[in-house]
Amino acid sequence: MGKLEFFSLLNSELYEKYNKVFPDNELKCLDEQYGRFFDILRLKNELHVLYSSEDFKNKPIFEIIKFMNLNKLDLELKEEYKLATLIATIPSTTASAERSFSALKRIKTYCRSTQGQDRLSSLAILSIEKIILDDLKMNPEFYDNVDDAAYYIPNFITEEQETYIMNKVNSVPKPKWCQLKNRRLQNWGGIPHAKGLIPEIIPDWLKGFVDRVDSLQVFPRTNRPNHVLINEYLPGQGIMPHLDGSLFFPTISTINCGSHTVLNFYNPLKTDIEVVSSEKVYSLLLQRRSLLILKDKMYTEYMHGIEEVTNDIIDHKISNITFCGSKVQNGIALTRNKRISLTIRNVPRVSKLNLNLLMIKK
Ligand SMILES: O=C(O)CCC(=O)C(=O)O
Numbered sequence: 001m002g003k004l005e006f007f008s009l010l011n012s013e014l015y016e017k018y019n020k021v022f023p024d025n026e027l028k029c030l031d032e033q034y035g036r037f038f039d040i041l042r043l044k045n046e047l048h049v050l051y052s053s054e055d056f057k058n059k060p061i062f063e064i065i066k067f068m069n070l071n072k073l074d075l076e077l078k079e080e081y082k083l084a085t086l087i088a089t090i091p092s093t094t095a096s097a098e099r100s101f102s103a104l105k106r107i108k109t110y111c112r113s114t115q116g117q118d119r120l121s122s123l124a125i126l127s128i129e130k131i132i133l134d135d136l137k138m139n140p141e142f143y144d145n146v147d148d149a150a151y152y153i154p155n156f157i158t159e160e161q162e163t164y165i166m167n168k169v170n171s172v173p174k175p176k177w178c179q180l181k182n183r184r185l186q187n188w189g190g191i192p193h194a195k196g197l198i199p200e201i202i203p204d205w206l207k208g209f210v211d212r213v214d215s216l217q218v219f220p221r222t223n224r225p226n227h228v229l230i231n232e233y234l235p236g237q238g239i240m241p242h243l244d245g246s247l248f249f250p251t252i253s254t255i256n257c258g259s260h261t262v263l264n265f266y267n268p269l270k271t272d273i274e275v276v277s278s279e280k281v282y283s284l285l286l287q288r289r290s291l292l293i294l295k296d297k298m299y300t301e302y303m304h305g306i307e308e309v310t311n312d313i314i315d316h317k318i319s320n321i322t323f324c325g326s327k328v329q330n331g332i333a334l335t336r337n338k339r340i341s342l343t344i345r346n347v348p349r350v351s352k353l354n355l356n357l358l359m360i361k362k
């Protein structure tokens with residue numbers, strides 16, 4: 001039996017047949033190759049559900065993943081979800097399949113050496129995120145209000161990882177914090193400068209998350225993420241509408257921890273010389289543990305900011321409401337807690353010439 005025979009477990013054309021005769025051989029093949037990543041018995045039960053369900057009929061694998069995501073079945077049928085993401089991320093030739101799976105191995109060790117089922121599921125989610133991103137791009141609902149490129153990925157990190165980040169951020173020495181009027185921040189990776197960045201090593205606990213964002217390949221290979229700004233907001237704190245400007249490569253990725261917030265986007269009304277006012281055009285609800293990516297016009301044209309309030313009322317201006325789960329509905333109020341955001345960006349590297357200039361200036 002070929003190594004990838006188990007692919008046919010999720011071949012929708014065979015579901016009817018499998019509903020009558022379960023594909024034990026294909027499942028065995030999976031067990032032999034990747035059994036240590038799966039609860040095979042549970043998977044078998046979940047596959048029985050899949051083969052007999054109308055919901056999954058004639059759905060190609062990517063549709064299955066999307067359907068499971070939207071209906072929160074990724075947790076209910078988590079072994080099956082893991083299988084779907086595994087199959088979707090293994091290219092069809094064996095050589096590259098080996099490479100693909102080595103990525104899963106890499107992820108498996110990136111934060112901790114032990115690997116529970118929950119974490120592995122989120123790793124599977126990670127592997128599929130590239131596809132989700134591409135799909136979101138095509139999704140008219142998502143673009144209803146939002147101009148150009150904004151991607152929102154709920155549950156990008158697990159609860160454990162969220163706690164891990166918050167503990168690490170809280171335990172850094174006091175001088176690392178920079179206290180502003182309405183929030184505090186930490187700067188990791190070096191101080192961005194108009195002439196580039198003199199890089200500083202990002203500590204391992206943080207680098208794992210930078211690498212994870214990097215693996216989504218939303219940054220070009222020439223401008224991979226190398227800088228993290230950590231903002232801490234207490235309830236009632238926020239950030240004035242602003243553009244991140246030219247110090248950074250124009251892509252922002254943000255991991256959200258501890259609390260939701262609402263990020264507003266403003267259309268700046270400019271004269272030739274200055275911005276005279278701005279008009280709120282979209283808002284995104286950033287839930288705990290989610291990842292947000294902003295690119296293109298969402299970086300260069302629209303200012304972003306967070307209001308200084310303690311509660312957010314969810315209304316029709318929230319453009320990503322369909323991605324926020326069934327509990328988030330128009331009209332509800334969400335109370336803010338302390339929020340830690342990791343803003344992961346690229347500061348183009350300082351050239352030798354620029355480095356010399358910087359040194360001279362000092
Ligand atoms: O905390 C956030 O999500 C936004 C932070 C931000 O816009 C910035 O630091 O430039």
Ligand SMILES: [Fe+2]
Nearest residue numbers: 242243244304
């Ligand atoms: Fe910003």
